[in-house]
Amino acid sequence: MVETTGGFTSAGLTLEAQTLTLPSLTVADALELGEIVLQLGRERALPIATEVRIGDWTVFHASLPGSTSDNDSWMNRKARVVLATGNSTIHERVLAEEKGSDWYAATGFSEDLYAIHGGGLALNVKDVGFAGVLLVSGLPQIEDHLLGVEAIAEFLARKGELA
Numbered sequence: 001m002v003e004t005t006g007g008f009t010s011a012g013l014t015l016e017a018q019t020l021t022l023p024s025l026t027v028a029d030a031l032e033l034g035e036i037v038l039q040l041g042r043e044r045a046l047p048i049a050t051e052v053r054i055g056d057w058t059v060f061h062a063s064l065p066g067s068t069s070d071n072d073s074w075m076n077r078k079a080r081v082v083l084a085t086g087n088s089t090i091h092e093r094v095l096a097e098e099k100g101s102d103w104y105a106a107t108g109f110s111e112d113l114y115a116i117h118g119g120g121l122a123l124n125v126k127d128v129g130f131a132g133v134l135l136v137s138g139l140p141q142i143e144d145h146l147l148g149v150e151a152i153a154e155f156l157a158r159k160g161e162l163a
Contacts, residue, residue, distance in 0.1 A: 006142040010098055013091040020152045021124045023161055025131040027059055032158075033123075033134060034060030037151040048138035048147070051075050052123075055132060056083055064138075071137040078120030079133050080113055086130040089120035090145045119144025121152065 022029065030052040037050040047066025052059050056079070063071065078089045084107075085092055093116040096103035104111050118141030123132035134152065136144040 008090060008094045008142075010091060010095045013088060013094060016149065017088065017091070017122060017124060020121075020149065020156065021126050022131075022152075022156070023126055023159055025054055025123055025125050025128075027054070029155075030054055030059040030132065033151060033155045034062060036154050037134070037136060037147065038062050038064070040147060040151060040154075046139060046147070048136055048144075049075060050137075051079070051133070051135040053079060053133040053135070067138045074115060074117070074119070074137040075135040077113060077115035078117065078135055078137070080109075081116055082120045082122050082133045084109065084114070086122055088118075088122055088145065089116050090118035090141065092116045093118070093141075117141040117144070118146075119148060121145070121148040123152075 034050060034052040040046070041048045041050070041064045047064060049061070049063040049067040049071035051061045081089045081092055092103060096106070096116065103116050104114070119136040121134045122130055123134055125131040134148050136148045138144070139147065
């Protein structure tokens, strides 16, 4: 597999996920997180769609101008990866690249239903663990992932949880 992930490492992505642990993930939290992504997208005129899920329940969904129904398909495929692994989609991709393995063959998951492309982020809650998924689709995969990271960091900063 060719390296396509901008120099991320699985160790660095694991640390990132630990750093971005949420204090809670209520419906109100999911809506606020989705609104942060939406605000960033609007400010930058990004052609994105975004979702926030608690477990597999879609609590927030929005599509900005320039996004298409294809983005919904991508988000569903990314969500399946995060729900199956508890890791971000980019983490799964980087791990496969580091191992030199075919993720789809190794997991038995179909590429038609699963996508190890950046933009699916696990939402982990302190003292709970994996609780949901933040999805961003419409940009190159690294940018999808980084926008999600930025939104979670902003959410944590608003909660006084991130310096």
